[in-house]
Amino acid sequence: MAVAPLTETVLRMRGIQKSFLGVRVLHGVDLELRAGEVHALMGENGAGKSTLMKVLAGVHHAEAGTIELDGREVTFAHPLQAQQAGVSTVFQEFNLLPERTVAENVFLGREPRRRGLVDADRMNADTAALLRDLGLESISPQRRVRTLSVAGQQIVEIVKALSYDARIISMDEPTAALAEEEVELLYGLVRTLRERGMAILYVSHRLKEIFDLSDRVTVLKDGALVDTVPTADITPDELVRKMVGRPITSFFPEKLPDTVTGEVRLRISGGGNEQLDGIDLEVRAGEIVTLAGLQGSGRTEIAHALFGVARFTRGTIEVDGKRVSPRSARQAVRAGLALVTEDRKAEGLALNQSVTANARLVLDAVLPRQSSRKARQIPGILSSLELVSRGGDQEVRFLSGGNQQKVVLAKWLAADPAVIVLDEPTRGIDVGAKQKVYTLMRELSARGVAILMISSELQEVIGMADRIVVLRDGRIAGELPAGADEEAVMQVATGQVTS
Amino acid sequence: MTTVDRRGLGGRLGSTELVYLALLGVLVIGAVLVAVDGGNLFGTANLVDMLTRSSLLGFVALGQTFVILCGSLDLSVGYVMALCSLVGATTMAGDPAKVPLGIAAVLVVAAGIGLLNGLIVSVLKVNPFIATLGMGLIIKGYLDTNYKGPAGAVPSSFQQFGYSRIGFLPVSTAVMLIAVVLGILYLRRTRTGFHMFAVGGSQDVARLSGIRTGRVLVTAHVLCSVAAGVAGLLIAARFGTGSALVYGSGYDLDSIAAVVLGGTLLMGGRGGIAGTLAGVLILAVLDTVFNILQVDPFFKDVLRGVVIIAAVAIYARRQIDRRASRPRFGPDGNGGPPGPPRDPAPDEPVPAGRGADR
Amino acid sequence: TDAPTDQPPGGGGETEQEQSADGEWFVKAEYDRQLAQRDEEPQGPADQPWLQMIEPELVDTAEYKQDGKTLCFSNASVSNPWRVTGFITMQQQVEVLKQAGEISDFRVSDAGDDDNQQISDIQAFVDAGDCNAIIISPSTTATLTPAVETACESGVPVIVFDRGVNSDCMVTFIHPIGGYAYGADAAEFLVEKLEPGSKVLALRILPGVDVLEHRWAAAQQIFGDSDLEVLGDEFTGGDGAKIKDIVTQYLQRGDVDGIWMDAGDGAVAAVEAFEDAGKDYPVMAGEDELSFMRKWKDTGMTAIAPVYSNFQWRTPVLAAVKIWKGEQVPSEWVLPQEPITDADRDEFLERNKDMPSLHYAKFGGEDLPGFPNAWKDR
Amino acid sequence: MTTTAPEETKPGRPAAAAAARLFGGGSATVFALLVLVFVAILFLNPSFFEPPSLMAFAKKAAPLVILAVGQYFVIVCGELDLSVGSLVGAQVVIAAAVIDGEEGRTVPVLLLMLAFGVLVGLVNGLVVTVLKVHSLIATLGMMLVLYGAIRLWTGGAPTGALSDGFRQAGREGIDMPVLRQLPWALLVAAAVVVAAVVFMRKPFGRTLIAAGDNERAAAFSGVRVWWVRTAAFVLSSVLATLAGVLIGGYAGVTAQVGEGLEFTAITAVVLGGVVLGGGRGTVLAAMAGALTVEALFTLFNQLSMPSTIRPTVQGLIIVAAVAWAARERRGPFLPKS
């Protein structure tokens, strides 16, 4: 455990409040950063970590509260101002231009100039130097970002943030897309920066990282500050309790008593394509199988293969014993599959359309003739999901994330699928909504629907699973029973053991 | 380190190279056809013809490239050309001493229109298609009301711009090529040039990187109008006078076609002026070849339409192939929504309808 | 270089100063001249009006005498029925001369109404160097002047027809009497047939085209001296739907007694507007376009068909052959231009009875071997 | 905010909800403008509102309304159709050339035109969806091809003549008292608008608008996006064909028929608050946009505004109206509960 020279406070945020569309997501949060410390920010999904970072980055404006830099109060009207003040940010979402080179992305907005013209050589050289700092000589500054892998792109983002002469760097889940060696690189880098006296605000869901790296940790829950403590003074268990507010076990609903595990409803045998290989997977009626794995391990790829987006070039898919080879989402839906996509806004909802229109979309697309008849049950489904809205005419873009997710669920439930695949179904939704989703999964399962859930949240993976299938590098690395512990899952996922 | 590189073989050939390959193809096929017809496509006369034809569209398409790169569009260029030819010719009024004044007047007028276009698009948030269509109508009304035909006179010294040539290279084409080189340098060597790609690629990414997207957009529109203004000057030099009727010659849609033919993405963010030049040359070569082969003028339109669609379809095809099964950055075909989760700009609702709207 | 020689802008041709300095289109001298030419007896064979000439000043063409037989034609466009009809006539004439061995090769480039394109086209002919004569039908008068001058300088005989250019460098400039005469024919008819105080609506195609502007300028002159009231002048783009809409709107606001048009395109739509509104037919000046003439006959309305002689498309080809032979041609070849009236309407309709409706009665190709199929099944 | 099922709130205020749907999202501007223009015309010339004049207006406006509805389908699913103007021209020319004045050919030719319209729409749609060519380029190419091909075929200028039967729809109507004549064109346009409104409320219409709003979400929900878009292009071409029948009927054949209509139609649709890029806007608003454009032309005429200055005024009004609508969209949107 590194002991940092705890010196002067460089940043003090006080009483930060922020609402979106009338829903408060930060309730007066305080945060203090010191030079030369790594300050971890923890909290569940939707706790408000990213929002707090964006307030600091000048992306969002707080409705109340102050930000002090070196004791002087500042307001950032624009991200540029934050950057100029020495605060730079690696955002959770990708913020790169795919068509531009690495160097151009890194120096976007402040390209070095010589005699008025952009000095491309210097830009490339500087980028190369930054990359060398990270030990990433293999990435050429002149590569187009779109030709990089997701991990490569993530690295570019970090390099970009580092390239500002920042005194404060905040990183929102920087390791999310990184492989193990890359994470080590990043650690090294963060430690170097700390030694240079920078203040680092570090968001991660990985407990191990927090304890490896951070000096202090601040915990947020539901947009409110729970506590800020030196990392050395807290155990992982205590930290989790602070985050969740209660023992984790009670968070996931029990399997309903009348659930019967029945016939195999979904079977993938020997599935493979460019990214996947040897995928053998079965989900039975009344069973919830969770797919675990690091980001990029190929979980979403499986969902997409089932949906004909990225087809299996090898192997077979059976739904209720019938061979299907979906060449489009439409065929998959007709075969009885449903997919709650991982990216709600880009893939799940037509944001400018009403709640009703979205909820009817699957029916309209696949069963146009029965659509009006079947749509009659939609209000019932929506109210059983306890949707909070101003009515069926409200456009979904005005709903909160959790409620948007409920609309997505409703559109699938209306089509009565045999198998539901949920890809990160609780991403970005609040605790209450999460539990709603979990309960619903249990209910569906009890009705005999086969459920395949993909999640990056280990607690969820473990808490909801009847079986856990772990993926690594596009292959099934192992299968664990319900109740396996996080450590075990991570070990399989990272390849430290094969079970 | 797992997979930093996922560049396939197909990706090695840049899109600009592909466009030049297409140009080469058109040249070869054209030369063969002309040779069969008993001519020589590369004879001085034909060469001069091709180059001359490319100069006027070259200026307009050059300007259009800037706005399209920014994800915008300019349908008013034809009207700007017409207006500028008149402003130039009437200001010069046949007096060689007034040539600089005429040029200055044209540049000011053109820049002013570009400024207005840019402001309407970036500040008033009017879709560029409608904004520039409206601007075109506004100018058209002014022209129709105030110029009942050709007006003004260009001194013969300035007519050299339209007629003289160095060897087989017409001066106007030479100037156009210089402008193209300057344009390429501008895009590759200035900050604003860099930022145009960013604004066209993603307004949000650009804004988060501290780029003042509005200014960039306005700059692009000003450059576009100025380029159209220079084309207007060239018109004046070639006509010896200014002519309002130029706006009916379809330079607006032609220039967009040339830019897209040159491999620039209509939605912005990728492409460049080198490609546009090739696009312009392809159209000029086609015109010359059709002319030599005495192709029926209406059949010319049919062929042009087919060539434009086919070329763009080939580019699109390539992009699909090259794209991995799951795009990290959303589809770059037509009308797709912006890719993965993007963060809305500071406290603004997600900008809707950016995309296929041009 | 290809640059035109240093010359005061505007050249010095007979068509010079067609447009006065303030951008208005009325030039009194030219107007008077054209109006007078209408009464002039043209020289030449009466049954071949395309060979007739008014007040010719013959020039010697011996310097152009040659054996070469490649004829090049830079056409402004074939974008309207008048030009389509004329171009077919020209091609048929060329066919005849080819058969006779007078022309070996006829090369055409079409500029699609784009002045700049036409300048390039002309330049391409000049640069190619193998044209024995260049015929130019300029798309706009003023703008093509430099290009035509360039062509003249190359030493090839240049023939300009239809619209002129501001230069007299070409060997001959072929045209019917002109726009003033056309506009005056129509306007005078309206003045004659309508009661004083009657209301006239002027329908025009588009602004800024010299031949059309001249027609309107002459009409304004004549209406100005009359007791007719001009309700307005509207640009229609020659689009029937627009014409009908505009006339309907005028009718809805009050009576319209006469229609003056600067070209006959869509004249029928204007007449129909009266029919559909249940109004009496106006006194109408259309053009020798057949759809209008047929409507005129069917309805028995009072009308005139001013003519912008379509047969002029034959003349330049014949002129080129003359020039190659060293025969004299007029430096300005003014062709007759006589409106069709009630008196000869039926005769022209009879002659053209197989022709499509967008065809021009005085196309003058009845004696060519391709008649009538070349025009009918184009 | 209350937790309610949508069903419970809906019946409470159907009128308000309908009004909100109609006037929301930038469409209010066009209705306001339409009323304003009509009031101005009324002020200048009350006789415009006598039934026969209104019927004449309707007859003239009908084709643009139909074109705007067709363009609406394409725009709302995220595309653009520049080929409608030259398609109208091509259809009229085809009709005249093939009918050649013979009454008996009217119906077969109408069928031929329909088939041609469907073909053009299919090609547009497939080039856009399968070949992935941006619709602006695809339909620009189609515009050139149609323009050239039709003139190539007819030797440069239209030939033949339309039959009286063909011209009925665009020119005639049902004679009746008061109105003098109820134009067929008005009935056709009204039928098209009603059918389009109904269509957009059917499953297919909803998938169309969803595909325009979010292509990927629609695809993941099982929408055949390529087919939906292609269908939109086919609808646009078929409606352009219908507009061609009316325009040809209204005024007969001229060489210029159809020229520039694509831009007028797009302008009308955008003026109606339908967002280029897809996913937003209503059929009624598009119709209102078309009526507004036509009413503007009428107003200019009533004002005796010089012919030449009209484009300027038109341009100013369009830009101002669209800017105004955009301003409304940017403003606070959530109704207070």
Ligand SMILES: Nc1ncnc2c1ncn2[C@@H]1O[C@H](COP(=O)(O)OP(=O)(O)OP(=O)(O)O)[C@@H](O)[C@H]1O
């Ligand atoms: N632009 C926005 N508009 C509306 N709501 C938002 C917006 N950004 C965030 N929210 C909401 O604010 C809450 C906090 O989100 P935030 O992204 O800060 O959470 P987080 O702690 O970073 O979660 P995660 O661990 O999933 O990244 C969530 O309920 C989210 O849906």
Ligand SMILES: Nc1ncnc2c1ncn2[C@@H]1O[C@H](COP(=O)(O)OP(=O)(O)OP(=O)(O)O)[C@@H](O)[C@H]1O
């Ligand atoms: N656009 C892309 N092009 C090429 N390869 C990609 C693309 N996106 C992801 N990949 C690769 O595909 C593989 C599987 O990724 P996938 O996103 O399916 O994994 P995942 O476990 O679902 O991760 P995530 O948590 O990001 O959804 C990884 O190797 C990843 O790098």
Ligand SMILES: [Mg+2]
């Ligand atoms: Mg976050």
Ligand SMILES: [Mg+2]
């Ligand atoms: Mg995933």
